[in-house]
Amino acid sequence: xxxxxxxxxxxxxxxxxxxxxxxxxxxxxxxxxxxxxxxxxxxxxxxxxxxxxxxxxxxxxxxxxxxxxxxxxxxxxxxxxxxxxxxxxxxxxxxxxxxxxxxxxxxxxxxxxxxxxxxxxxxxxxxxxxxxxxxxxxxxxxxxxxxxxxxxxxxxxxxxxxxxxxxxxxxxxxxxxxxxxxxxxxxxxxxxx
Numbered sequence: 001x002x003x004x005x006x007x008x009x010x011x012x013x014x015x016x017x018x019x020x021x022x023x024x025x026x027x028x029x030x031x032x033x034x035x036x037x038x039x040x041x042x043x044x045x046x047x048x049x050x051x052x053x054x055x056x057x058x059x060x061x062x063x064x065x066x067x068x069x070x071x072x073x074x075x076x077x078x079x080x081x082x083x084x085x086x087x088x089x090x091x092x093x094x095x096x097x098x099x100x101x102x103x104x105x106x107x108x109x110x111x112x113x114x115x116x117x118x119x120x121x122x123x124x125x126x127x128x129x130x131x132x133x134x135x136x137x138x139x140x141x142x143x144x145x146x147x148x149x150x151x152x153x154x155x156x157x158x159x160x161x162x163x164x165x166x167x168x169x170x171x172x173x174x175x176x177x178x179x180x181x182x183x184x185x186x187x188x189x190x191x192x193x
Contacts, residue, residue, distance in 0.1 A: 092117055096168070096189075100137035102130060105185060116190035123183045130174045130183060131159045142166050167192050 092112025107121040123130060131150075138145055143165035152158050158175040170189035177184055 091119070095119075096166070098141055099189065100134070100141050102133060102185065117188070119185075119187040119189075121185050123185055125183055127157060127159065127174055127176050127183055130185065134159075134161050134172055134174070138163050138172075143168075143170075164192075 090110075091107070092110050092114075094114035095110075095112055095117050101119075102123045102125055104124050105121050106123070107119060109118070109120040111118045125133070135145070135148070138161060143163040145161055145163050147160075147162040149160045149162075150157060151160075152175075156176065156178055158173060160171060160173045162171050163169070168189055168191055170187065173186045175184050175186075176182070
């Protein structure tokens with residue numbers, strides 16, 4: 001299911017972007033240039049549900065998008081509890097409140113089903129600062145660092161922490177986008193068992 005909701009999410013993102021214009025009539029699937037945010041959400045929800053149904057996976061999908069060009073957030077939630085957020089938004093339901101994230105963490109993708117989670121985002125802190133942050137913050141939050149791996153060249157260095165504790169295991173990976181110089185943070189976290 002997790003792979004399907006990701007594929008459907010990306011398809012919906014394309015549809016939502018198409019809804020900002022691009023059809024001859026100015027909108028998504030004939031909605032027109034003056035379609036309301038609710039009309040666009042309903043059209044994208046229907047398209048995702050149809051695609052899921054065609055692949056044998058019936059889902060009730062709820063979408064909340066900012067069609068007015070504000071934050072650009074798009075979120076999806078299936079009836080099995082799996083949720084995906086693109087472009088920001090809140091942390092997935094059930095994500096531990098005490099898990100250490102940098103103060104300036106700006107979420108770009110979040111997915112979770114209450115027991116396993118994936119977050120991806122950026123920080124204005126340097127890779128070295130985030131390396132130090134996680135070396136201290138993971139143990140302070142009750143997680144054992146099982147392994148720290150550093151690889152790549154100085155310009156494209158990646159630091160990865162594998163950790164466990166509090167009934168969970170996970171990996172935090174910090175890297176730098178060479179093209180933009182932005183520090184990237186990727187996190188997977190899941191309950192043991």
